[in-house]
Amino acid sequence: xxxxxxxxxxxxNLVYGFIIIFGFYVIVHGHLTPGGGFQGGAIAASAFAxxxxxxxxxxxxxxxxxxxxxxxENTGLTVFIVLAFLGLGIxxxxxxxxNTGGWFGNxxxxxxxxxxxxxxxxIPLMNIAVGLEVLSALGVIVxxxxxxxxxxxxxxxx
Amino acid sequence: xxxxxxxIAFILFFSFMVISALNMRPFGEPVFSEMDDYFIGNAxxxxxxxxxxxxxxxxxxxxxxxxxxxxxxxxxVGIVALFRRVSK
Amino acid sequence: MIDNFHFIVVxxxxxxxxxxxxxxxxxxxxxxxxxxxxxxxNLFLITLGYKKGAVAPIYTYAPSGQSMVLPTPQALTLxxxxxxxxxxxxxxxxxxxxxxxxxxxxxxxxxxxxx
Amino acid sequence: xxxSNHIPILIIAIPLLAAFLVPLVxxxxxxxxxxxxxxxxxxxxxxxxxxxxxILTVGPQVYVFGATSPSLTLPSGLKFPIRxxxxxxxxxxxxxxxxxxxxxxxxxYSLSFMxxxxxxxxxxxxxxxxxxxxxxxxxTGDIFNFFVFLEIASIASVALISFRGTDLGExxxxxxKYMVVSSISALIVLFVVGIFYGQYDLLNFAAIxxxxxxxxxxxxxxxxxxxxxxxxxGAVPMHxxxxxxxxxxxxxxxxxxxxxxxxxxxxxxxxTFSLYxxxxxxxxxxxxxxxxGLLSMFIGVTMAIIQKDIKRLMAYHAISQTxxxxxxxxxxxxxxxxxxxLQKYGITAMEGxxxxxxxxxxxxxxxxxxxxxxxxxxxxxxxxxxxGLAHSMKYTAIFFIVGAAAIAGLPPFNGFASKLLIxxxxxxxxxxxxxxxxxxxxxxxxxxxxxxxxxxxxPKLPQFKEVKEVPxxxxxxxxxxxxxxxxxxxxxxxxVKNLVHPAVVSLIEQFKYTSIVLGGM
Numbered sequence: 001x002x003x004x005x006x007x008x009x010x011x012x013n014l015v016y017g018f019i020i021i022f023g024f025y026v027i028v029h030g031h032l033t034p035g036g037g038f039q040g041g042a043i044a045a046s047a048f049a050x051x052x053x054x055x056x057x058x059x060x061x062x063x064x065x066x067x068x069x070x071x072x073e074n075t076g077l078t079v080f081i082v083l084a085f086l087g088l089g090i091x092x093x094x095x096x097x098x099n100t101g102g103w104f105g106n107x108x109x110x111x112x113x114x115x116x117x118x119x120x121x122x123i124p125l126m127n128i129a130v131g132l133e134v135l136s137a138l139g140v141i142v143x144x145x146x147x148x149x150x151x152x153x154x155x156x157x158x
Numbered sequence: 159x160x161x162x163x164x165x166i167a168f169i170l171f172f173s174f175m176v177i178s179a180l181n182m183r184p185f186g187e188p189v190f191s192e193m194d195d196y197f198i199g200n201a202x203x204x205x206x207x208x209x210x211x212x213x214x215x216x217x218x219x220x221x222x223x224x225x226x227x228x229x230x231x232x233x234x235v236g237i238v239a240l241f242r243r244v245s246k
Numbered sequence: 247m248i249d250n251f252h253f254i255v256v257x258x259x260x261x262x263x264x265x266x267x268x269x270x271x272x273x274x275x276x277x278x279x280x281x282x283x284x285x286x287x288n289l290f291l292i293t294l295g296y297k298k299g300a301v302a303p304i305y306t307y308a309p310s311g312q313s314m315v316l317p318t319p320q321a322l323t324l325x326x327x328x329x330x331x332x333x334x335x336x337x338x339x340x341x342x343x344x345x346x347x348x349x350x351x352x353x354x355x356x357x358x359x360x361x
Numbered sequence: 362x363x364x365s366n367h368i369p370i371l372i373i374a375i376p377l378l379a380a381f382l383v384p385l386v387x388x389x390x391x392x393x394x395x396x397x398x399x400x401x402x403x404x405x406x407x408x409x410x411x412x413x414x415x416i417l418t419v420g421p422q423v424y425v426f427g428a429t430s431p432s433l434t435l436p437s438g439l440k441f442p443i444r445x446x447x448x449x450x451x452x453x454x455x456x457x458x459x460x461x462x463x464x465x466x467x468x469x470y471s472l473s474f475m476x477x478x479x480x481x482x483x484x485x486x487x488x489x490x491x492x493x494x495x496x497x498x499x500x501t502g503d504i505f506n507f508f509v510f511l512e513i514a515s516i517a518s519v520a521l522i523s524f525r526g527t528d529l530g531e532x533x534x535x536x537x538k539y540m541v542v543s544s545i546s547a548l549i550v551l552f553v554v555g556i557f558y559g560q561y562d563l564l565n566f567a568a569i570x571x572x573x574x575x576x577x578x579x580x581x582x583x584x585x586x587x588x589x590x591x592x593x594x595g596a597v598p599m600h601x602x603x604x605x606x607x608x609x610x611x612x613x614x615x616x617x618x619x620x621x622x623x624x625x626x627x628x629x630x631x632x633t634f635s636l637y638x639x640x641x642x643x644x645x646x647x648x649x650x651x652x653x654g655l656l657s658m659f660i661g662v663t664m665a666i667i668q669k670d671i672k673r674l675m676a677y678h679a680i681s682q683t684x685x686x687x688x689x690x691x692x693x694x695x696x697x698x699x700x701x702x703l704q705k706y707g708i709t710a711m712e713g714x715x716x717x718x719x720x721x722x723x724x725x726x727x728x729x730x731x732x733x734x735x736x737x738x739x740x741x742x743x744x745x746x747x748x749g750l751a752h753s754m755k756y757t758a759i760f761f762i763v764g765a766a767a768i769a770g771l772p773p774f775n776g777f778a779s780k781l782l783i784x785x786x787x788x789x790x791x792x793x794x795x796x797x798x799x800x801x802x803x804x805x806x807x808x809x810x811x812x813x814x815x816x817x818x819x820p821k822l823p824q825f826k827e828v829k830e831v832p833x834x835x836x837x838x839x840x841x842x843x844x845x846x847x848x849x850x851x852x853x854x855x856x857v858k859n860l861v862h863p864a865v866v867s868l869i870e871q872f873k874y875t876s877i878v879l880g881g882m
Binding site: 260264267273276280283284286287290291294316318319322325326329332333336337340341343344347348356357358359 | 505508509512516519520523526527529530531533534535536537540541544545548551552554555558559562564604605608609
Binding site for chain 1: 202204205206208209213215216217223224228230233234238
């Protein structure tokens with residue numbers, strides 16, 4: 001893919017940081033507002049797609065490393081399954097932090113309320129882990145397929 | 159020949175689906191909702207999360223979410239393996 | 247009949263997908279067919295969760311006293327959408343690989359495995 | 362913390378954790394990935410055996426995710442379960458044992474077989490994920506969870522089938538076919554999940570079975586599920602993916618794929634027996650399954666005879682052998698509503714069919730491994746180009762004889778034991794079916810005699826002068842399978858009594874299955 005015109009690149013520079021931040025907002029507030037790990041991760045990964053479209057895969061690959069994304073993906077998943085394992089004293093996937101008063105352990109006000117960040121037990125932690133995983137997984141998919149497309153096009157032209 | 163067989167199979171399948179749609183309960187009026195009433199009533203007490211959907215995704219049906227994350231991981235590993243020479 | 251119009255839409259989605267899979271000869275179109283079926287199934291799940299006059303099942307700043315729609319289909323649909331992304335990505339990359347080796351996307355020509 | 366209550370989840374969680382760690386480990390040391398995989402699968406195998414002992418002595422096990430106690434299926438004041446649960450009964454653990462053995466040996470075989478390939482960490486990661494998917498399909502008691510694991514297993518198998526697609530076109534083509542087939546079946550399963558959820562607001566197999574009204578919609582759900590699951594199992598009218606996928610995958614993966622398609626077969630039996638059971642028109646559905654079985658047996662074997670490619674030939678035989686399982690269990694289903702006939706021959710037919718699942722996984726796995734060994738040394742799968750290999754590959758030749766004798770149903774091997782059960786019971790149901798099954802068996806023997814003759818016998822060919830015996834880990838995997846085949850062939854009564862009969866009983870008795878979850882109602 002070739003890079004697109006200067007207008008697109010400038011707008012991308014302005015916007016992609018905000019997209020990533022909005023993605024993280026959706027991830028972190030997953031237990032209070034609509035959204036969660038998957039949705040937020042997909043939003044943040046759309047910033048990568050935007051970069052790829054406007055700059056082309058050759059330039060994007062220089063500052064968005066596939067290896068780094070793979071490592072974050074594996075880390076996110078491992079954190080997720082380890083969080084599930086930690087409940088194993090009772091059952092797998094037991095929400096061992098909810099309503100304990102510790103980390104994210106406040107009891108929620110029953111009924112409609114304004115939301116307390118510090119509730120939800122392991123749910124916010126899992127949201128972050130899954131968000132990290134989805135963000136980097138989609139990033140890897142987009143990057144790898146773009147470089148594969150590069151190859152196919154080369155073959156087409158030759 | 160092949161097209162005729164496929165056509166018959168397709169019509170059969172489609173009519174099955176239409177019958178099932180006509181037999182479905184009316185839209186917007188769930189008959190049974192015991193499981194969902196439990197979730198709506200108890201999610202806040204049991205998990206402390208305001209968002210009932212998230213509490214289902216990560217607590218009541220957390221194992222599905224692990225499976226789904228695994229599917230995404232599998233697809234990524236598969237794609238990277240498929241393009242392993244090209245992407246270098 | 248008109249009450250179940252939403253389910254008929256789902257059936258049309260799935261039927262179009264199956265039609266595409268059976269009668270189209272292009273690998274990319276086949277991938278689109280799979281996507282159509284998947285969207286139909288997701289739409290089916292999400293329509294099952296609707297309750298007339300209800301609000302989203304989230305307690306943050308929710309209007310009090312309102313009933314809420316069924317939350318389980320939303321969770322299931324979320325799961326199946328992500329699975330769908332994974333499937334589509336893999337199917338498209340395999341189609342790219344086939345194009346690399348065969349130089350075509352026509353299923354009539356992609357037929358080295360026969361008999 | 363009592364670990365013995367957590368065995369069902371540990372069987373799945375250990376390979377899953379290992380699958381996530383393998384790519385990280387692969388960055389440090391490529392060799393370590395294979396060892397990590399083998400260790401994880403060994404742990405899984407040991408735990409499966411422990412669980413099998415527990416289930417066969419104590420009774421079925423449930424494991425509820427995220428509840429305050431693993432066996433707390435119903436939270437207080439509710440009639441129906443709300444959480445995902447595993448429900449492992451004798452049938453589930455029977456399939457679990459097959460999966461555990463096959464994947465363990467597949468990983469060991471891979472240690473040498475895949476040595477020369479690149480991207481090893483991905484191969485092992487996908488192998489572990491396929492294991493997880495199969496275990497999940499066999500253990501789960503939740504219909505949506507079943508869909509998720511079906512997708513894990515199919516995506517992992519597709520990625521493994523098209524693993525060599527980087528260099529060759531054929532694996533990618535086979536992978537595409539399998540991907541389309543498995544996504545259709547998974548999505549239809551999802552649609553059926555919607556049908557059940559919309560009617561009963563339930564997702565648990567046992568709970569749905571207990572409130573099932575057998576309305577029009579339920580019948581349509583069955584009519585959608587049976588062909589779709591039969592397609593995933595490779596029954597004949599929808600078998601087009603099987604030979605391609607089996608022949609293009611690497612040999613150890615093919616062995617696991619056979620077990621993976623049997624997991625779909627298990628799901629088919631689970632749906633017809635545990636979900637619908639006696640209340641559906643069992644005679645019709647039983648005959649539908651019998652006809653699937655007959656077509657698979659006959660068309661599979663006739664297509665196999667004309668094949669030149671050794672793995673394609675074996676793949677067609679795999680279709681044909683799937684027919685035996687469908688035939689045996691189909692007869693059992695057809696007479697399910699008739700207690701006298703069920704006692705007289707129905708249970709025996711089902712024992713034959715279920716026992717054949719395990720036997721088939723073992724001998725077909727062995728045959729695919731020997732085909733892989735031939736490919737590993739000669740670099741070809743074409744039977745016309747092979748010859749005289751018995752001189753240089755003695756062990757492989759012996760293992761091939763064991764496998765071929767077992768698949769043809771010759772007496773001291775395990776294929777004979779299960780086929781005999783099928784013949785004698787099906788004969789009392791309908792003599793014609795039994796005769797067809799015997800004819801197919803003879804054709805199978807003829808076909809394998811031909812393969813043995815063209816691959817192993819004859820003078821030593823000049824182009825295969827350098828051919829040696831395969832490395833030790835491959836021999837170990839094949840030897841282990843041969844031992845299992847011979848042991849099962851020598852003591853079939855023991856296996857049928859202790860493993861197969863409880864599995865059949867757990868399928869037939871629907872009430873038992875539902876009461877594990879819902880309590881004795």
